[in-house]
Amino acid sequence: MNTIFGVPITALLGQLVVGLVNGCFYAVLSLGLSIIFGMLGLVNFAHGAFYMVGAVLTWFALTQFGIGYWWCLLLVPMVLAALGAAVERGFLRWLYRVDPIYGLLLTFGLALIMEGVLRYRYGVGGLPYSIPDTFQGAFNLGFMYLPKYRAWAVLAALTVCIATWLVIEKTPLGAYLRAATENPTLVRAFGINVPAMITITFAVGVGLAGFAGVLAAPATQISPLMGSNLIIVVFAVVVIGGMSSILGSIVTGVGLGLIEGLTKVFYPQASSTVVFFIMAIVLLIRPAGLFGRER
Amino acid sequence: MPKSPSKPLWSQRQKLVAYCGGLIGLLVSLGALGQSNSSPVKIGVLTDMTGLYSDNSGKGSVIATQMAVDDFGGKVLGRPILVVSADHQGKADIGAAKAREWLDTQGVDVIVDAVNSAVAIAVSKIAADKHKILIVSGAGSTRLTNEDCNPYTIHYAYDTYSTGGTLGKAVVQQGGSTWYFLTADYTFGRSMQDDTTRAIKAAGGQVLGQSFHPVNSPDFSSFLLQAQASGAQVVGLANAGGDTINSVKAAAEYGITKKQKLAGLLVMINDVHSLGLGLTQGMYIADGFYWDTNEQTRKFSKAFQSKSGRMPSTIQAAVYSSTLEYLRAVQAAGTDDADAVMKKLKAMKLNDVFVKDGVIREDGRMVHDYYLFQIKTPAESKYPWDYYKLVSTIPGSQAFQPLSESRCPLVKK
């Protein structure tokens, strides 16, 4: 068996693949978060909760209405986007004139409410969601078995990330969104409905969180705490990548998943800490992040 | 930066008025907290209602306790019996704080269940401080009868020595001689790993390595890959409840079970029910109770099922049994004073649906017979909940840690 630094290559590759899968989830989540921060200047503490709601909704749709996985992939992000729009209209818009800290605190409160309600209703044990039949089984990669579902998750996540990036950076709608959030007064003078743009931006961010939730439902334990455990890591990813850089979050998300996988091989106990370590260093040396511009 | 909320400093008089009014109001409303009711005999069921172990314990434990109270007659020494319960959510600090509050202000006489070893150990210290009895039915760590033993704690049902020890030996004898552990990173997991390792080595096997995972882990992929890389014949799951269920599922997903055998070290009937026989068939279970063993257990279990919707797990049956025996001891001692009742409990022979001729030793260990089961294949299962077949019976004296090896200071050597 070949080894690198005393570790069998098969083990290394295996952990890297798992890391890649995790990294794709980080990427989708941090994409949503950085869209919201980059364009609205708002730190969305409820992002993890929205992700969790997406997963729970997927389970709920199946068990209550018999709506299967494929429909959920389409519907749940839309429902979440609508929820996000409602939150923005109902709550956030009152806070644009005051210190941005209050926006952060509001989303923190909303997260508590969402998690609290679902925790009260369903406990933290975990709701079962089985892998859709299309994806049962695994690919034999030689050094490990990669469950087909996870391979699909990687594909779906990366596709959505790249598509979103393209829309925002390369299409007229994206241009309007970017302009409206960068200089609202001027853009409004052009007759563009700036408040609508802002709502759309937030809704898109939340919708992405919902999408991640659907993707996660068959792969991980659906629990009201799943967002809470993840949100801190996602923050770290966004900060490292550059809070306003969309490309930065995608790259950093995937990269971080890989680094975590590597750490698991050589020093498993540190795998949860390594991201914060990196984040602290980046913040000290280059606070705008690896890809960002200071806002 | 937040700007200062625009208000000038207010005069001291205004502050005074606001304070007094607010404080008086709050104190009055909170004064009710100081009330305690000492007339009934209170049994406190401290359990995990929403977390990892809620199926194996949780509300079922409360139901079991109430059943015991009802079967005993609802009254002891002329006093009514009251069952109270609380959810410690799997956290030692919440459990201990609740226990302390119960014993200080609510007049609770005995605490039962205490599922989750970290909670059990924390609560046992508090109960010992306050000279009240704790009967643990839901924790596995052997520390309760060794380093952390005290005169007020009884370790009633399983522990990692009896369960892990029996299983380690059985699996090695069946051919699984090299092991890799997936261990929950807290006292229970480590205790299980240690005790199983001892049995493995005694039977001639070896342990190739382990991975520690956080309790309530969302994802076991990377740990299972490490297990796979080790090449061990057996992957021992030194975890329980939701963690075991998720480990088994993930192992199937990643194809671990194609080449390696899984040994769930603390699997209960609810876990088998959740996972289904397809994923669990052939696994060994070491346990002190199974609902389908004899007429008495069947009767009790069906009654339990009608109230809770499931068959009782070992923990729930043990909570029933321990409550019943506690009440019998109180009756026999003529008082609910903890020292007197404890003395009676250690002198009695315990006989009920859970235990035959059981004894509580001086280290707090309740010794009873143990069984080795194997999970049936789907074809062998004839009716709902028909999951286990009996392989052998192990007398209590062999299943549990002998007193001679005990590290408990209460044991006279």
Place this chain on the structure above:
Amino acid sequence: MRASPTVKYLGLAVLLAVGLAAPFGMYPVLLMNILCFALFASAFNLLLGYTGLLSFGHAAFFATAAYLTGHLIKVHNFGPGLGILSGTLAAAVLGFLIGSLVVRRQGIYFSMITLAMSQLMYFIFLEASFTGGEDGLQAIPRGKLFWLVNLENDRTLYYVVLAIFIFGIAMIWRTIHSPFGQVLKAIRENEARAISLGYDVNRYKVLAFVISAALAGLAGATKALVFTFVTLTDADWHTSGDVVLMTLLGGLGTVSGPVVGAFVIVALENELSDKVGSFVTVIIGAIFVICVLVFRRGIVGEVAALYRRVVGVREV
């Protein structure tokens, strides 16, 4: 001008009387819990309300002091007084280390880095053997203060905790009403102007950070003695979130605000957790949202504003 000193002292005397009598009517451990969190929140408020820095990682100081105090008392047989002192000192040192690194950044980046640092500390505690990891550090003996006062008795301990609390609040009060405190307020109001006036703003921020960390540590060390154990929950970022809540609810930038906030939240959690279980989080979250939207001045701030409006504006 201010109300006469007589009224002021009378007010404080009434409060003190209530504080001294309280353990006879209410469960002392609950009261001590409230006092510890009130101190913790007040320490946090020194940074947020008075210096304008939102730290999302204060649990790190709380837990560091708690673990160290617990460990020293349990394993190395320190007395409670020395134990608490050591814990507080450790928190202060940690505050200095983290503070020096962190004050270079502003606004949201400041908050994020405090969060990162706090998570680092969390994982250190998770892995370190002396903390007991997920099991926690348990059965910390309360011991005898100054070799005389037996702290095992809840009521006795309560008075000690009350004294510690009063000391902590007094320190905060003193800090705020000193020239140093004035500079902090200046920094909060307009940092650029403070710099232009020649103040070494970062040094002031670090010092405020250290004081805040030390007092948060004092609260943590005391709590370790009250509950006789320390667990990872104390280092979790949700605990940091709790104090933000308490401070906001009570009123930023007021001395009594965090105390009131702590009182309300701890009491609420205690009262309701038996009746509605984990729904308590929802209620607290809802209160929080309402506060952020409508009652940004917090309970104390709103009551003060209401009083002023009803009675007429008073001169300060």
